[in-house]
Amino acid sequence: MARIKTEKNGSRKDVIVSKAATLFREKGYKAASMRDLAEAVGVEAASLYNHIKSKSELLHELVFNVANRFVLKMDEIESEPISSLQKMEKLLRFHISEMIHHYEEVYVSDREWKHLSDPYLSNYQNQRRVYRKRIAAIIEEGIRNKEIKAIDAPTVVLIFLHAVSGIESWHRSTKKINATELEQNMVAILIDGLKANK
Amino acid sequence: MARIKTEKNGSRKDVIVSKAATLFREKGYKAASMRDLAEAVGVEAASLYNHIKSKSELLHELVFNVANRFVLKMDEIESEPISSLQKMEKLLRFHISEMIHHYEEVYVSDREWKHLSDPYLSNYQNQRRVYRKRIAAIIEEGIRNKEIKAIDAPTVVLIFLHAVSGIESWHRSTKKINATELEQNMVAILIDGLKANK
DNA sequence: ATTTTGTACTAACAATCATTAAATTTTGGT
DNA sequence: ACCAAAATTTAATGATTGTTAGTACAAAAT
Numbered sequence: 001m002a003r004i005k006t007e008k009n010g011s012r013k014d015v016i017v018s019k020a021a022t023l024f025r026e027k028g029y030k031a032a033s034m035r036d037l038a039e040a041v042g043v044e045a046a047s048l049y050n051h052i053k054s055k056s057e058l059l060h061e062l063v064f065n066v067a068n069r070f071v072l073k074m075d076e077i078e079s080e081p082i083s084s085l086q087k088m089e090k091l092l093r094f095h096i097s098e099m100i101h102h103y104e105e106v107y108v109s110d111r112e113w114k115h116l117s118d119p120y121l122s123n124y125q126n127q128r129r130v131y132r133k134r135i136a137a138i139i140e141e142g143i144r145n146k147e148i149k150a151i152d153a154p155t156v157v158l159i160f161l162h163a164v165s166g167i168e169s170w171h172r173s174t175k176k177i178n179a180t181e182l183e184q185n186m187v188a189i190l191i192d193g194l195k196a197n198k
Numbered sequence: 199m200a201r202i203k204t205e206k207n208g209s210r211k212d213v214i215v216s217k218a219a220t221l222f223r224e225k226g227y228k229a230a231s232m233r234d235l236a237e238a239v240g241v242e243a244a245s246l247y248n249h250i251k252s253k254s255e256l257l258h259e260l261v262f263n264v265a266n267r268f269v270l271k272m273d274e275i276e277s278e279p280i281s282s283l284q285k286m287e288k289l290l291r292f293h294i295s296e297m298i299h300h301y302e303e304v305y306v307s308d309r310e311w312k313h314l315s316d317p318y319l320s321n322y323q324n325q326r327r328v329y330r331k332r333i334a335a336i337i338e339e340g341i342r343n344k345e346i347k348a349i350d351a352p353t354v355v356l357i358f359l360h361a362v363s364g365i366e367s368w369h370r371s372t373k374k375i376n377a378t379e380l381e382q383n384m385v386a387i388l389i390d391g392l393k394a395n396k
Numbered sequence: 397a398t399t400t401t402g403t404a405c406t407a408a409c410a411a412t413c414a415t416t417a418a419a420t421t422t423t424g425g426t
Numbered sequence: 427a428c429c430a431a432a433a434t435t436t437a438a439t440g441a442t443t444g445t446t447a448g449t450a451c452a453a454a455a456t
Binding site for chain 1: 357
């Protein structure tokens with residue numbers, strides 16, 4: 001009888017959630033079936049339900065794990081006594097790092113949250129709106145201090161967030177530059193693009 | 199009996215393809231059912247098949263329409279006698295304009311191409327690879343000419359393309375700045391970010 | 397060694413999916 | 427007014443979906 005192999009100190013549910021992340025990234029939430037997932041885990045589809053409540057539970061577990069990490073980091077950065085531009089750089093580096101090291105989950109959260117169902121959906125949309133406003137607030141502070149050029153803050157947020165999600169292409173690419181270089185390059189373009197002209 | 203209302207000079211198929219774009223954007227290709235589409239068109243599901251061959255035909259029609267427009271513009275820009283930085287700016291402005299004025303189709307092409315089936319899938323992946331290389335070539339030329347700062351070209355391409363796709367958020371946003379301002383802001387950040395430090 | 401608990405299996409469920417065939421209705425040309 | 431072509435409908439198809447019930451096995455606890 002097949003048995004789900006756990007990592008040490010990890011539950012069987014953890015294994016399933018992790019495999020789900022990979023599968024949801026590859027095929028999308030809707031296109032990934034529970035039978036696909038079962039095969040990836042090495043077990044029959046029905047067996048999954050000893051560990052999870054539903055397919056949708058897998059999605060909102062993934063999404064909120066990621067979201068919480070970002071909110072936590074934002075709390076930290078906001079309270080630091082550094083310039084707005086430095087805050088933006090720190091935040092950017094964190095987003096890049098998350099995208100590199102927790103690729104599957106972050107990618108899935110970003111692309112598949114639409115398939116959440118209420119109350120998780122509206123909850124997530126709220127969190128997202130608030131998070132973006134907090135970024136915008138940092139930028140606007142930087143504009144007031146003449147560190148950052150006078151541009152529409154929500155537009156910067158949008159460029160910022162989506163540019164980072166482009167790391168997806170880097171992951172898929174065959175001849176990658178290394179992660180530190182990638183981070184360096186992204187910071188160079190985006191933070192320089194923000195700086196007020198002296 | 200319900201009948202599909204066409205725009206003047208447009209076929210019934212055009213109506214279906216257009217509604218499909220909207221629906222695929224809203225729910226994703228897999229989650230959008232032919233019954234959903236039929237309802238949007240104002241007709242029974244089976245009726246759609248008098249005008250189209252299959253659901254997947256809708257997707258690859260959308261995807262390749264968009265792809266062709268981009269390739270065509272790239273041909274045009276490549277052959278112009280202007281600097282690399284100017285080429286990048288023109289290309290950026292075109293991408294922004296496409297994203298603003300053909301939102302549904304461009305968005306769907308970008309996010310749902312994974313669900314194409316061969317031979318369309320590999321065909322599309324090829325086109326995409328080539329297109330990105332052409333952008334990278336422009337950037338590398340700019341680096342050689344010291345117009346553009348010395349950074350990894352593929353990384354620039356990735357930032358560039360994904361930043362533009364962020365316009366999705368702009369579309370959804372309630373208090374939008376106007377389109378010209380948006381374009382201005384994006385160009386300001388991204389092109390300035392590219393410029394070599396003097 | 398026996399009981400208990402957790403894990404997996406087989407088999408089946410109703411719902412939904414894209415798609416087809418056949419019958420019916422509408423339209424446009426004569 | 428009639429006829430052929432085009433458009434839509436109803437009804438059904440087989441495939442796949444997420445999920446459950448019931449049962450068998452294995453590991454842990456007693």
